[in-house]
Amino acid sequence: MKDTILASKKYRKRSQIAEVWHRLIKNKGAVVGLFIITLLVLDALAVRLILNYDTQVIAQHITERLQKPSLRHIMGTDNLGRDIFFRLLYGARFSLSVGLVSVAIALAIGTTLGAIAGYYGGAISDIIMRTTDIFFAIPNLLMAIVIVTALGANTLNLMIAVGVASVPQFVRITRATVLTVRNQEYVEASRAIGRNELAIIFFHILPNCLSPIIVMVTLRIASAIITASSLSFLGMGVPPPAPEWGSMLSDGRRFLRGYSYITLFPGLAIMITVLAFNLVGDALRDALDPKLKR
Amino acid sequence: MDDIILEVRNLKKYFKTPRGKLHAVDNVNFSVVRGKTLGIVGESGCGKTTTGRCLLRLVEPTSGEIIFEGTDIRKLGRWEMRKKLREMQIIFQDPFSSLDPRKTVLQTIQEPIIANRLIRGKAAIENRVLELMETVGLAERLINTYPHELDGGRRQRIGIARAIAINPKFIVCDEPISALDVSIQAQILNLLKNLQRKMELTYIFITHDLSVVNYFSDEVAVMYLGQIVEKAPTEELFANPLHPYTKALLSAIPLPEIGSRRGRVILKGEIASPIDPPDACRFAKRCECAVGMCTEKAPQLREVKPGHTVACHLV
């Protein structure tokens, strides 16, 4: 009997997650993106403790309306006298929550359907994939609009609408990955040593499908934020006076000449957030590919 | 009386394709004696790999009997078959794709032990894995490495350790060394031979390399387009090849000696299609000695000398 130290602990190596992390942070874009995302998350979590929603974010101060950026109002005030900077800070909550929740919905539904289609094939796969194709044919935004119109415009319905619009992507990518992995020899090897099908799916197939799905998640969050903002811009998202970035863009439309900062700052906020997620998503794609090693 | 551990009767595997039925394995018969090695030799498309897979029912045969230690395993239900798999294992050709890239050496080798619930307790399982690693020649310090960090030879050793983890009686070796460098091939062959002696294993060794099969098997079956065309004890086959294809195959091996290519038989043409083959000798079109009967009727395997069977009208 060997000594009490388990050999697996004696020769501990960096886990695969740590390995991916190290590769990720070598990419400068990813570092920038992660930094921005961290700031946003902290902001979204902490803003309620710092700002009072009623007095500082939605209260109207007509006397202070349309003030250009100054020391008192870092990004100026809008046409109803509300401080844009504070509204932006608060708006992060909406954008991030819609982004994350909608993708979570799409992930749950999409990967399940995709995995079933990929693993079982045949008629089930055909039904799922053809239905998905129908959804693919409808433009993202249009579908979200239809759903919001049917259900009513509020934050929850926004999340559902954007989520459903993102499902087809996840179905397709999950099915494609499952198909490839399913045919690998190590799955056959696993059968040969006596594993049952369920164990094979969870133990071998799913872990090897994660990479493309993770990348898709990051990229879809970016796109979900844009869709949500677009809906709000069109007046179909979170209802006023909520400081959702898209609505803020819409509000500032009438004042573009002369008071462009009202649209500029929310627009920049959306852009930077989406950029951050895209940078991380791209870098993740490279970091997760083990063949890129040499 | 020989102790026959495996007997295969009338094994067939047909695949349905849009162009017709593909006869991958067409009426294959053989038996293997316990503790010995049967080599199955042939080129790509001859059906040897499919045959190997059929023996473990990784590919379900279309028809036929596979009798392992007296039981026809084709008749077994799923759960019973999984139990049988404790005694019958397989080593794959490609040491890269046959290992899960996300599993460490430890996780890969312990999987059969865990799946079959033979040992319990993390420490006990790990000890068994270390034992296996030592048996196949893997250094202890590699226990947490991933396949892509290792070379082909070491990866193949992982595959072998996995196959012997639960002490099987019988292993199908599907071209286990084709993907390896020459000096590593020799190392792995020696390892397999030692394991056979130590663990009293029976092997079916599938390969396209005749010099390897000469070294490694007791009996050889030559396959062509899904059928066994000749079968004999190794020394006999190499000394007296009877089937024209066997002769061509033997003469085609480039030997590492100067002046060895005298009398080489160069086959003309290409391999025929395995889809809906007619009732004729499948080798006839490429055969130098073919006569009329060869294209009219399929030859049957006949024993022309003790232990030496051949399927050819001209023998």
Added chain:
Amino acid sequence: MADNQEIVLDVQNLTVQYVLEDETVEAVNDISLQVSKGTTLGLVGETGAGKTTTALAILRLVPDPPGVIKSGSIRVGDIDILSLTKHQLEKIRGKDVSMIFQDPMTSLNPVFTVGEQIAESVLLHERVSRTEAYEKAKELLEMVGIPKFRSVEYPHQFSGGMKQRVVIAIALACNPKFLIADEPTTALDVTIQAQVLELMKNLKQKYGTAMILITHDLGIVADICDEVAVMYAGRIVEKGTLEEVFNHTRHPYTEGLFNSLPNIHRRHEDLMPIPGLMPDPTALPEGCSFAPRCSYATAACRERQPYPRSVSLTHTVRCTAYDDPNFMIRRGRHG
């Protein structure tokens, strides 16, 4: 034969490295070789020995970055390859020097017919019309044993062996002085391999093309090569005529390669594999790269790089053990 004939390829002290961000791969280290008109040199070695890099370097096909030709000279006939411009290089590739790669499945473009692909090579290098080029393509197909009427078919309609013949036809289309074949038959079945080797031998005799044949299979070398160079960890450890390297082997690694092969005439002899693995090309040992695995290694072997030592006019070996004039490897004692 080797010295009297015209020298078609002359490589001197070639060193090629791959410079990566945290390490440098010493792929090819100070190799020299020469090929005369009409001869076939077999470049033998295992994976990672540097054979393919050498072949790519001759045509300057090594991806740069990260590959760098650190030093050395390469001459094809009178032409100094390393001093050519890109434009000049393109003129040579396919015309004076051709290359056949290992995998025929991926060497051919699936969207063009085989006739078109052969004709493309002709058109690039010779001043002929499309029709003439196409006619030549059909002739070349016949020459490699494929009926003319198949020139309008696509690669996927051919088997592996036939695809490789098409690749050979493309390589020989402009009658190059010299052909590099990188493991041309490894992906093929043994009977098809025999066909393709036979074809290559006939063509070689007919056209007098010099050839470097890269392979790990000593059997193929015995079949088709006139001279042999054995590579290990980026160096040529033994070089000579076929007869010399096979029957008067000098280097322990070459001996190890022969011992690893199952001998079809002596099946009960145990195989004697070379223990261990080829060293990591980013961390080559100080002295002889083979010393850690060599059963004859001395302290001197581990300290310094062996230099090429002449055994005969045509036979050289890099092995410090021969400092001792009485030293001989086991295989050499019989021949």
